[in-house]
Each structure stands twice: as structure tokens, then as C-alpha cells.
Amino acid sequence: MEPGPSDPQVDASRIEAGRLLFARPVDFVKSAVSLDTLPPMGPPEVCFAGRSNVGKSTLINALTGHGGLARASNTPGRTQELNYFNAQDRLFIVDLPGYGFAKAPKHKVAAWTRLTRDFLRGRATLRRVFLLVDSRHGLKPVDLDLMDMLDETAVTYQVVLTKIDKLKKGQRERVLSATQAALAKRPAAYPVVAVTSSEKGTGLPELRAEIADLALSEDAL
Secondary structure (H helix, E strand, O other): OOOOOOOHHHHHHHHHHHHHHOOOOEEEEEEEOOHHHOOOOOOOEEEEEEEOOOOHHHHHHHHHOOOOOOOOOOOOOOOOOEEEEEEOOOEEEEEOOOEOOOOOOHHHHHHHHHHHHHHHHHOOOEEEEEEEEEOOOOOOHHHHHHHHHHHHHOOOEEEEEEOHHHOOHHHHHHHHHHHHHHHOOOOOEOOOOEEOEOOOOEOHHHHHHHHHHHHHOOOOO
16 A cells, blocks of 8 residues: 555655755746736746735745745835746746735736736646735735635635744634634635744745645646
8 A cells, every 4th residue: 555645754755855846046037017928838837925015025035945036025015026936947936916905006006916816817837826824814805805716716725824933822723723714615725724934944844845746746736
């Protein structure tokens, strides 16, 4: 009998695959401001979405081990394009514009929102959306709106709770339980909630393993 998914040897091999995927440099490719400026479809893609200032760029930097790869800022709305990164020609990582708040004119925010939605609906090589949620605040109405759209278009997404180190144990358990309950009846939601801290490194090996699974399987959904 082959090892099951909970077998320690399988878990260890997945963690190692994740480590190796990001052991070499991850390179910035381009910033796309419209669908016609996206890179040609090639390797599988994963993208990181979330409210402004949720920690997307910081998490990407922590996952890849390159502190300055994605631009991090304390100013919400700084990421205004779809930023593409190449992991060994095996995977594209996409940093999406933050949503929910931005110190920018309304017409610009509307343009970023349209670009993001069009991308999520129509990118055939997109394997999963990692939806980042600040664990201190939980799911907000703007997160649920995006989840509704992803459910409607059957785009698989996985919630990633960020900044988990800011919570005490009991608070962590409550926010995780509430998040799992909110996802239970959503058809496109991946059933495992990732729990992370970019500062402490919590959950990063496991998240790298998830991403490596997607890079290794062209048929991943």
C-alpha cells in the first residue's frame, strides 16, 4: 500500500519539494496594467489576493526568501498592477492589487478592480488563488464579495490567515474555526486554511509545499 496523504514521509517529501522550488532565485518578470500586457500563458500560475495592507508582498518575500522581491509598503493601495514573478520557469507567482481601501482616485481603484476580476475570470493557466486574510480581523464583506465571484467562476481559492503571531492561542483557534465555518459551503474553496506568520515563519514550509504541488501538476485545480 502506498503512503496516505497524512504519512510523515509524504509530508516530508512535500515540504522538501516546496523548499527546493524556492531554493533558487525567483525573478521579477513584469507589471501588467491591462490584460493585453500580461505575459504569454506558459507555466502554471498562482496568485495572491487580499485586502490592501494584508501583507501580500511581505508573504511573497518570505516565501521566496528574497526580501526585496515584492514591494511592501505601509501605504494601502501601493500595488497597482499585476506583478509577475518567475520561479525556475516552473511557476508564475502573481501579486494582485489590494482591494477594499486605497489612497488613490476612485477611477484608479475601479480600474484595478476590473483588471483583477477580468484576470481571475479568464486566465486559463491560473491554478489557485491564495486569498490572504488578516487573522486579527477575519473575513470582511469585501473578502466575501471576491469569494462569491470565485465560486461563480469555479476558480479554486485557499484562504491564508496572515499575522497569526499577533494572536493568543485561544484567539487563533476562534478565528480558524470561524474561517473554516465560513468556507464549508463554498464550492470553489480549498478545504485547508493556511495559517501563517511572515515574521515568525509559521506555516511557510507548508504553504511552499502547497505551491510546489501546483507547480508539479499541470492538472491541478
